[in-house]
Amino acid sequence: MTIEPPTTAPLPGSVEAPVLEARGVTKRFAGVTALRSVDFAVRPGESLALMGENGAGKSTLIKVLTGVYQPDEGELLLGGSIAKFARPLDAQRAGISTIYQEVNLIPLMSVAQNIFLGREPRNRFGLIDFTKMVADARGLLDVYGIDVDVRKPLRSLALGVQQMVALARSVSINARIVIMDEPTSSLEAREVETLFSVVSLLREQGIAIVYVSHRMDEIYRVAERIVILRDGAVVRVGQLSDIPRVELVSLMLGRSVEKVRRSGSTAFSATNASTAPPVLVAEDLSRRHQIDGVDMQIRPGEVVGLGGLLGSGRSETLKAIAGVMQLDRGRVTVDGKPVRSGSVPAAIRAGIVMLPEDRKAEGIVPNLSVRDNIVLAALPRLSHAGFSSRRNQDAVVEVFMKRLHIKASSPDQIVSELSGGNQQKVMIARWLAMRPKVLLLDEPTRGIDVGAKAEVQALIDELAREGLAIVLVSSEVEEVVEGSGRVIVLRDGSIETELQGADVDEEHLLAALAGVNE
Amino acid sequence: MTVAIEQSVKPAVDNRARRELIASVLQSYGAAVALVVLLVVGAFSFPTFLTFSNLSNILTQSSFPLIVAVGMTFVILTGGIDLSVGSMFALGGVLAAYGSSWGIVGAVVLPLVVCGMIGLFQGLLVAYGKMAPFIVTLAGLLAVRGLVLAVTNGGSTTPLIKNPAFTAVGQDGIFGIHWTVIVALVGVILGTLALSRTRAGQSIFAVGGSESASIFMGLPVARVKLSVYIVSGLCAGVAGALNAGYSSSGVPIVGVGLELSAISAVVIGGTLLVGGRGSLVGTLAGVLLLSVIQNMINQVGSLNSSVQAVVSGVFLAIVVVIQTVLSRSQRL
Structure with a gap:
């Protein structure tokens, strides 16, 4: 494995054969259709946004593209020929890299080690040549204007820089398509700018970007085309410049433009302070x-x-x-x-109750049911002599599921299967149950x-x-x-x-x- | 419009970096520092402590657990654990004794092959069967000990080493240093080279550092895990065989609790029990530290071996507490 300079492709925007294409991709889970005959294509040097509400099928689509799931129907085409990915490694080898919001690198190892893990430069005795590795790592990061000591452990760097390292690693392997899944959600404003400049560098090198984000500002800045998903199906593909924000929101929500305008995307009203x-x-x-x-x-x-x-x-x-x-x-x-x-x-x-910032790490117990998550904190209040009656629990759970409009198939559904918004509501319900x-x-x-x-x-x-x-x-x-x-x-x-x-x-x-x- | 209002505050970063550096150095070399301190204390306290024969004796006594601990370090670096090494140690000794009827080759090859195979089997269960290493090797601990007893008539037979050359390996040496010590040190050196300068070694750190990230990076995670259990099995087998040579016989009841002292030594040596960080040099210091403590208690004379266990236990607890504090200050 060698690090080849990325091949230069014609200028972005030119009409060209897609580097990656999905045709009629359908994916079902236990009777639920997560993706319904999805078609989409991304061309070299293009930046394509992928948007949709939680539960629209974005994550499933990404997982199909990266080999985590296999489509039940339909096929993927890579550079025009049919590609089958049995596992993530196959997709990676084919040139599809994914940058997740959590950095998937080894925090304790150095920046250089992380970039070259599994393909370290070796000397003639077959031993790792650290001098060359450090120099190569530095050269790679220089291209993106990232100035760090590559011998430092990764975890000593800011999250944004760590993400750049992940990006540099995947591009230096052979990435032709980089999928970015909510890349900015834990970045500082300054780091977001760096990320964007790296994105345009990648595009100049002919690498296709699939950009997934909830932040509309970013989508309009970074992407030129957009695929909007709703309920597992593509509802619109088009140039972003043709789709105003309000229309984008209405397409994602499946509500009329007028209604969105009236209610706004955020719906707090100023509350009156009582005396x-x-x-x-x-x-x-x-x-x-x-x-x-x-x-x-x-x-x-x-x-x-x-x-x-x-x-x-x-x-x-x-x-x-x-x-x-x-x-x-x-x-x-x-x-x-x-x-x-x-x-x-x-x-x-x-x-006093608190809804923590990181609901995955500090709030939700992912493998428990909606019911158990809701009554968790209130158990002492719902129990008598250490025993908690199921009937009392059910009453509380029913009230809150209704009141907060928690969308779950039943109180017994595992909470990690719910969308992020519904998980958040479960968390709020848990604390409200404490009165x-x-x-x-x-x-x-x-x-x-x-x-x-x-x-x-x-x-x-x-x-x-x-x-x-x-x-x-x-x-x-x-x-x-x-x-x-x-x-x-x-x-x-x-x-x-x-x-x-x-x-x-x-x-x-x-x-x-x-x-x-x- | 959404304006993200995130901007970092920078003060105190340098301070923290320095604190983290100190913590990291302490974690890596703490055992070596403690070892030196103990050696100095011993030299001033006991006239017979700092003699060549006593130090050589400490080295010889350390060599067997050291070889086991080298294998254990590989396993722990991946975030695993191998509880079967004590039983494998006994099995290695017994097989070496039986194998010695076919000469020195039999005495070496038989324990290596069998212990390697058992390591392979355990590794397959952990790496490909995705079973918890604790349970798999606990089963190994019980089953292998049973196997040892089965081949020695319930432990009543102690097979003798029939090959004088092999006994010589266990008992002789060069310049007053036993061959077993040389073998152990060569193991440390080769292992260190493998860990720090080969791709396989880097993968071991990566798997222990973050298994999911290693999978995403396309590293052969299962193969890495499999290999460390084989290495651990081989190390335990070699140590057991050498111990049999040293004592001229394969004693079926040796090595009980050896897995725990090996784990202690590895942890005292600064290797994180969750994996991803550590070194064989640290393990060397950890093993020597435990041996020196034992030796000093023996020097006092009035204390018995139970006291030694108490001291080792307390020492381990202190080390774990210090490690936890150090890890926290480094935000590991």
């Missing part, structure tokens, strides 16, 4: 290097946004209130009663599709109207602004300013985040 005394009072929350003297008061029925850049202490503040994080200083009271700090059970007993007074939400709509996002946002709104006090953290300015009646802005671990009333808009928030104050 009731605050239910949650946090004073002087401090922890070395993380947060310093954060105060806040939240009234019932209020949605308070917590704005701030990554590292500003917004998630840490939530964790401090929820008892997940130990505090050096400060106290939290609910209805005037102090809550023991640093104890999750104490916080829950006091009525909380204060709900802390960390990125409640991250990684879920537009439709589910609107539903989750509407739900948050409704819960606030019923008198729940809600603190909302989101990295999307728009979501914070539309969702909150009041926004507390953090910077470097302490409160920068608080936006109220008419000041709660994107302009003021951005100014506050940037630290520009009148």
